[in-house]
Amino acid sequence: MTLAEQVLQNRRRAIARLITYIENEHPAAQAELATLFPHTGRAHLVGVTGAPGTGKSSLVNELAKGIRATGKTVAIIAVDPTSPFSGGAILGDRIRMRELAGDRGVFIRSMASRGSLGGLARGVYDAINVFDAAGFDMVLIETVGVGQGEVDIARTAHTVLVVEAPGLGDDIQAIKAGILEIADIFVVNKADKPGANKTAAALRAMLDLGNPTGGQMLHHGVLLSVAATPPSPAPPSDWDYPILKTTATAGDGVDTLIETIFRHHHHLTQSGKLADRNRARLAADLENRLQTELLRRLLARTPNGTLSEIIGKLVKRTLSPYNAVHLLLEE
């Protein structure tokens, strides 16, 4: 039985192995993923993003427990920048496993960047497809919400949660990080701490200033802007961008949050926005893969030494990067 066939039967070892193949860019991964792709498109993708210190990971754990209690299955992809110092990704898995261990309806996986951010985004998209094809009802994608690349990974989900916490430096931190625009649901976690109401009020005030757009205003890549599709006329938004308070460590507010996540999915389906988001995600993914493959092919046909020579000229300033691009593409 192929790895893909085993994944379709929700075999945990096969899922884990295929994701390892994805991370290592193992040559066997692509064919398995192509086999799985027709079986995707059913899972509800939920992005969870926020600054360090907001208690995102604990919240995601509680969400997973609560969602399991409704009978649905859930996979978690925790996107974690690599560190040779900490081996953070593996550690995170172990801490979480203790709590949710033994439940076959939950699958937790950290994914770390081995190199480029584009590579990480491709890996996360691939892993989403694996969990989706394996039949998980929901895939939670957790990212650190400060870097634009990491935010981009989360915002292609169907439902995006932005997590805040009281007392994390100044209140405009979240605005500066530019993550408010992508939120469908705001969560003020650590709501038992002083200042939670103030943080929620600050969020409310900012929402009244400008309308969040659930990713609509943001750049969706070159591909989608070129693809000749009439943009669906934006109807006046009938989503209320709720601001919810939770205390993940005590489980407080998590049930309401889960209801709100389900309500958002219903809203997306009813309004036709689910299709728009799927389209945007698939176009962004295709763009990423195209650029990688285009560069690979260019380098494969560039004579040995030419590239080195060109970089040498850049260093000596006898050739500019602008002219180097044309030189390499004209050869």
Add this chain to the structure above:
Amino acid sequence: MTLAEQVLQNRRRAIARLITYIENEHPAAQAELATLFPHTGRAHLVGVTGAPGTGKSSLVNELAKGIRATGKTVAIIAVDPTSPFSGGAILGDRIRMRELAGDRGVFIRSMASRGSLGGLARGVYDAINVFDAAGFDMVLIETVGVGQGEVDIARTAHTVLVVEAPGLGDDIQAIKAGILEIADIFVVNKADKPGANKTAAALRAMLDLGNPTGGQMLHHGVLLSVAATPPSPAPPSDWDYPILKTTATAGDGVDTLIETIFRHHHHLTQSGKLADRNRARLAADLENRLQTELLRRLLARTPNGTLSEIIGKLVKRTLSPYNAVHLLLEE
């Protein structure tokens, strides 16, 4: 007189206008930049990165003042994620301008992302070239140090400062963010706050666990790995990765930090590492530009409607992203 000629004479209006052209991807920018490129390569590029709340911006201001006092000129590029809510970039400039206004040896410029992270990186590289060609002795590049993309922008500098502060959530925040590996100099800012010594000690302990590599261990892009150059044999590092304490708001420790920055530049020059870093930065920049141009050319020759049709098939799951890439490239 062309814009480039005016930039070479360090005319502020021309510098500002060319950077605006760069941000807007104005068609005139590339020719001006190509003209300026042979005049670059003299400035000392200093990256400053750290989590929100570490007081990076105040520190950068104090650095600029202190460097001016040594007689050198300095340009600051503050990389700021865009927010339609706050217009953060412009606000930041205004606050800073008050303090350093009137000094023609300082130029402060915020750059915001209009869309893709790759676009932002290209813009920052271009702006560095503008300031370098205009004759600024030092260019400070300030980024939020959590996202990998933003960290990538900072780490291509010659000297990378990683800024920490006591009491920002848990101590392992910095490790998880994976920014320790890229530091040449560690700064514990807000050193007047409780816990500064603890933060410095935690950094020291982590440094003793593993050697930071000043960007050497990190992925430098596909291009550099393909370019057939014998990697210079890594000599035992003779750089001591200092951990310095500053209180930017009071100016404490800033002079020592500036001396250390100059000492690092001397170290890079003496050890030959300056050339390695220049090479890595230019290769990363070329790779970014190549990928963008390759995609642009592919889309220009793809028949109208084909792309839209392919994305439609992805949405219907009748075509996988893996096969779509080959389909588009074979056409």
